[in-house]
Amino acid sequence: MDSAKEQFTGLYERHHGDVWRYVARRVIASDVGDVVAEVFLVAWRRLGDVPDGSALPWLYGVARLVLANESRGRRRWQELTLRVASEPGQVVVVDHADGVASQRDVAVAFHRLPVGDREILRLVAWERLTLVEAAAVLGQSRTTFAMRLMRARRRLRAQLGAASDEAGRTPSVAPSLSSGGVRHAGRG
Incomplete structure (x- = not known):
């Protein structure tokens, strides 16, 4: 014991x-x-x-x-x-x-995403997991997770564009959500 x-x-x-x-x-x-x-x-x-x-x-x-x-x-x-x-x-x-809901464009765009997309983005941007680690959380292969992450990012960019267009501003993406923000190897 x-x-x-x-x-x-x-x-x-x-x-x-x-x-x-x-x-x-x-x-x-x-x-x-x-x-x-x-x-x-x-x-x-x-x-x-x-x-x-x-x-x-x-x-x-x-x-x-x-x-x-x-x-x-x-x-x-x-x-x-x-x-x-x-x-x-x-x-x-x-x-x-x-x-x-938050009034900020990113929060609005993020919350317009499907639940699954939000979870994928949270795992890599907020929890700072590698693709392998995040895939393990969801019980998926690295390849499946990477494809879902790419699609979630694409949908977020589209939502950011729509939210910015509605507000009359230029869209921006947080660095941790851009394609370069995910570490594919170990922590460090």
């Missing part, structure tokens, strides 16, 4: 901050702690499944699944709220603050 405890402690100490940031970029601040705790609970329960050399992509994969479960639960809650609100005599207040 002591070696498992030491292994988990090392895993937690090395990657807690990275997992926290990964989750914080995807949910409201008040939910981050709960999601991160769930990720490390899964890691503790499945400690033998954590790959030795690439624990962080594995943890991101777990976080992705936990977030998907959270999203389904939130959607069910909203559906229940709407169903209860539609019943006669019921008064329900729904807070729409979380759905307010």
